[in-house]
Amino acid sequence: MNAKPLALHEDRLFPPDAPTRAIARRLYTQVAHLPIVSPHGHTDPAWFAGNEAFANATELLLVPDHYVFRMLYSQGVPLDAIGIPHADGSRAGVDPREAWRVFAQNFHLFRGTPSSMWLNHVFHDVFGLRVRLDAGTSDHYYDTITAALQTPDFRPRALFERFNIEVIATTESPLDPLQHHAAIRDSGWNGRVITAYRPDAVVDPEHEQFPGALEQFGEITGENVYTWDGYLRAHRQRREFFKSRGATSTDHGHPTSATADLSPTEASALFDRVVRGNVSPQDAELFRAQILTEMAAMSLDDGLVMQIHPGCFRNHNHGLFQRYGRDKGADIPLRTEYVHALKPLLDRFGNEPDFTLILFTLDESTYSRELAPLAGHYPSLFLGPAWWFHDAPEGMWRFREQTLASAGFYNTIGFNDDTRAFLSIPARHDVARRIDCAVLAKLVAEHRMDEDEAMEVATDLAYRLPKQAYRL
Structure with missing residues (x-):
C-alpha cells in the first residue's frame, strides 16, 4: 500500500498573514474544547435509545450523507452502486465493501469541498487514520472503521460523550410517537437528546404524504382534523407532547417564507x-403562509422557538424522487424574498419579547439587503447560520461579512450543524469555531475590536448564543 499521509494542519482555515493568524490561534484556544450544543439536526434518536453498534463504514458514513452521494451521482455514479435505499425500502444487492470502494475511488471529487474537510476530520480524529483515502487504501479504511464500530468505545452513547456534546436536538414529524426519546429518558443515561416539531407533512397540501398524514394526525390526537378548529387543536396537543419529550423548538421547511394573517372565517x-x-397552487401557498402565522401564535403561547428553513426546490430530480424518495441530494436553492413575505407575521408578533423566530436562507443575496436589517430591528427575529449549501468556510465568511454591519453578532444564534451525519458533528463545529475566530482576528488586527472583546464574542458564538436562542 503506497499511501499518502493524512494530516490535519493546526492552522487550517486561519488567516495566512502571521500577525492575524496568531490572534486567531489565541481566540481558538479559548473555544476549541467548549461543549458542543447541537440545537437543530437530523440524527436518528434510535441510535441513542438502543445504543447498538453501527453496522459498517458504508452504512454510517456513506448511505445517510446526501452531501456525499449527490456529488458521486453528479459524476455518473448510480445510487444503487453505493447501496442507497429505494423509496419502497428495497435496496440493490451491493456489498457494502464494494460500495465503499466506489466511494474511495472517487474521493478526489471532494477536494476543496466542506465534505472533504469533515470526512478527513472524522478519519483522522475519530478513527486515527493517518493515510489518505483512495482506491489503494479503500480496504484498509473499511476494515479499520468497521472493526472500530464493533467496540464499546464507538457505540452511539460513547461517541456522544467523547464528542463532548452537551445537548443534541433531533427532528420529528407530529406523527412520530417519540418512543426513542422516551426510551432515552427512561434508560438512566445522562446524555441529553431532545426532539423538535417539524409538521411539514401535515401543513403542506402539496406534500405527497399530506392526505394520509392528515388522517393519521386525527387518529393520533382524537381531534376532527377536517375542521379548522379541530386541526389547530391537534397541533397544540402534539406540540405539548413534543415539549414533554424535551422539545424547545419547531422547524418549518416551506418553499418560500410567505406568511399570511387571514381572519378566522377566511x-x-x-x-x-x-x-x-x-387545491390550486395559489391556495396551497396561502395555506402554508397562514400556517406559519398560526405556528407563531402557538409559539407565543407554549414557548417553543420557531425556525423557518425556506427557499429550496426539494426533490428537483423527479425520476430520482420516484425511485429513491425524498432527501437524495436533488434539492436546489431558490431566490427567496423576506421583507414583504414576513410582514403579516411580524406585524402580529415581531415586537413580542417572548417570541423567538430564527430565519435561515439559501439565497445569500438576501443577507445584507433583507435578513440582517430585519434581524437588526425586530426584537423577536434572529438569523440562523450559513445553512446547507453555504455551511462551507467561504459561506460562513460571507454570512459574517454581509450581516455584521446591520445585525451585529448578537442578532445571530451562533452555529448549528443541521446534519444527519453524526460523526461529522465535531468537525462541523470545529470549522465554524475556526472561521469565527478568523473573522474576529481580522477585526482585532484592524483595531475594530479589542482582543478581550473578541474572546467574549468567540465564546458566545460557540456556546452561549445557541443555548440562549433555543432556550436550552
Missing part, C-alpha cells in the same frame, strides 16, 4: 378547500 374557508383536495 382561514376556515381556505382549510375547507384544502381538505377537499385538488
Whole structure:
C-alpha cells in the first residue's frame, strides 16, 4: 500500500498573514474544547435509545450523507452502486465493501469541498487514520472503521460523550410517537437528546404524504382534523407532547417564507378547500403562509422557538424522487424574498419579547439587503447560520461579512450543524469555531475590536448564543 499521509494542519482555515493568524490561534484556544450544543439536526434518536453498534463504514458514513452521494451521482455514479435505499425500502444487492470502494475511488471529487474537510476530520480524529483515502487504501479504511464500530468505545452513547456534546436536538414529524426519546429518558443515561416539531407533512397540501398524514394526525390526537378548529387543536396537543419529550423548538421547511394573517372565517374557508383536495397552487401557498402565522401564535403561547428553513426546490430530480424518495441530494436553492413575505407575521408578533423566530436562507443575496436589517430591528427575529449549501468556510465568511454591519453578532444564534451525519458533528463545529475566530482576528488586527472583546464574542458564538436562542 503506497499511501499518502493524512494530516490535519493546526492552522487550517486561519488567516495566512502571521500577525492575524496568531490572534486567531489565541481566540481558538479559548473555544476549541467548549461543549458542543447541537440545537437543530437530523440524527436518528434510535441510535441513542438502543445504543447498538453501527453496522459498517458504508452504512454510517456513506448511505445517510446526501452531501456525499449527490456529488458521486453528479459524476455518473448510480445510487444503487453505493447501496442507497429505494423509496419502497428495497435496496440493490451491493456489498457494502464494494460500495465503499466506489466511494474511495472517487474521493478526489471532494477536494476543496466542506465534505472533504469533515470526512478527513472524522478519519483522522475519530478513527486515527493517518493515510489518505483512495482506491489503494479503500480496504484498509473499511476494515479499520468497521472493526472500530464493533467496540464499546464507538457505540452511539460513547461517541456522544467523547464528542463532548452537551445537548443534541433531533427532528420529528407530529406523527412520530417519540418512543426513542422516551426510551432515552427512561434508560438512566445522562446524555441529553431532545426532539423538535417539524409538521411539514401535515401543513403542506402539496406534500405527497399530506392526505394520509392528515388522517393519521386525527387518529393520533382524537381531534376532527377536517375542521379548522379541530386541526389547530391537534397541533397544540402534539406540540405539548413534543415539549414533554424535551422539545424547545419547531422547524418549518416551506418553499418560500410567505406568511399570511387571514381572519378566522377566511382561514376556515381556505382549510375547507384544502381538505377537499385538488387545491390550486395559489391556495396551497396561502395555506402554508397562514400556517406559519398560526405556528407563531402557538409559539407565543407554549414557548417553543420557531425556525423557518425556506427557499429550496426539494426533490428537483423527479425520476430520482420516484425511485429513491425524498432527501437524495436533488434539492436546489431558490431566490427567496423576506421583507414583504414576513410582514403579516411580524406585524402580529415581531415586537413580542417572548417570541423567538430564527430565519435561515439559501439565497445569500438576501443577507445584507433583507435578513440582517430585519434581524437588526425586530426584537423577536434572529438569523440562523450559513445553512446547507453555504455551511462551507467561504459561506460562513460571507454570512459574517454581509450581516455584521446591520445585525451585529448578537442578532445571530451562533452555529448549528443541521446534519444527519453524526460523526461529522465535531468537525462541523470545529470549522465554524475556526472561521469565527478568523473573522474576529481580522477585526482585532484592524483595531475594530479589542482582543478581550473578541474572546467574549468567540465564546458566545460557540456556546452561549445557541443555548440562549433555543432556550436550552
